[in-house]
Amino acid sequence: MATIHINAKPGDYASTVLLPGDPLRAKFIAEHFLTDVKQVNDVRNMLGFTGYYGNKRVSVMGTGMGIPSCSLYAIELITQFGVKNLIRVGSCGTVQDNIAIGDIIVAMGASTDSNVNRQRFMQHDFAALADFSLLQRVVERATKHETPIRVGNVFSSDLFYTPTPEIFSTLKSMGVLGIEMEAAGLYGVAAQYQARALTLLTVSDHITKQLHASSLERETSFTQMITLALDSVID
Ligand code: HPA
Numbered sequence: 027m028a029t030i031h032i033n034a035k036p037g038d039y040a041s042t043v044l045l046p047g048d049p050l051r052a053k054f055i056a057e058h059f060l061t062d063v064k065q066v067n068d069v070r071n072m073l074g075f076t077g078y079y080g081n082k083r084v085s086v087m088g089t090g091m092g093i094p095s096c097s098l099y100a101i102e103l104i105t106q107f108g109v110k111n112l113i114r115v116g117s118c119g120t121v122q123d124n125i126a127i128g129d130i131i132v133a134m135g136a137s138t139d140s141n142v143n144r145q146r147f148m149q150h151d152f153a154a155l156a157d158f159s160l161l162q163r164v165v166e167r168a169t170k171h172e173t174p175i176r177v178g179n180v181f182s183s184d185l186f187y188t189p190t191p192e193i194f195s196t197l198k199s200m201g202v203l204g205i206e207m208e209a210a211g212l213y214g215v216a217a218q219y220q221a222r223a224l225t226l227l228t229v230s231d232h233i234t235k236q237l238h239a240s241s242l243e244r245e246t247s248f249t250q251m252i253t254l255a256l257d258s259v260i261d
Pocket of ligand 1: 119186
């Protein structure tokens with residue numbers, strides 16, 4: 027049944043959904059990586075599609091930016107459309123000297139300045155983790171295809187324009203690989219609703235070096251990341 031934010035029918039979504047932030051990225055993925063594609067959502071232009079990658083049925087939908095937007099779509103997909111595997115495919119910044127623009131980061135865990143998981147967890151610190159089976163498949167595929175990846179902790183920030191840039195040196199010294207705005211919320215949702223979640227990110231910004239990905243770098247690393255995600259799809 028349609029929900030407040032998704033006007034799809036039961037069965038319109040596959041059990042695995044790739045989740046880019048940008049709905050036009052969802053359209054691009056559907057058009058360039060999937061076959062037999064059907065558009066399944068257009069509420070607020072948060073475009074969603076279902077098609078096939080080889081013989082695997084898979085969906086892709088935008089989430090918008092930030093934990094609140096990403097979380098509400100994830101919750102509706104899980105609870106109303108039977109989605110079991112949610113794979114965020116996004117971009118991130120980094121503050122690590124040994125990480126470069128275009129690198130692919132797999133978020134094994136997600137730290138955050140958001141309060142959402144404390145609200146879920148009696149105000150305690152919840153360790154927001156990726157699903158191990160999805161993580162394992164991505165690592166296996168990356169190893170097999172010799173796609174370099176970095177696996178570790180990311181930081182999901184509520185504020186893109188942070189008033190406390192001092193945080194960056196702490197993130198650096200604590201070994202945080204990437205900075206983005208959704209993973210910790212997505213992992214909290216997956217835990218609360220017993221779904222599987224994983225986040226793959228391409229590095230689009232080097233915050234301390236003040237570097238930004240060129241359109242060619244964005245496209246190359248994006249293609250590698252999407253292929254990795256699709257190759258790892260499970261039912
Ligand atoms: N900060 C937060 N989110 C991001 C960034 C960043 O620098 N780059 C891409 N997503």
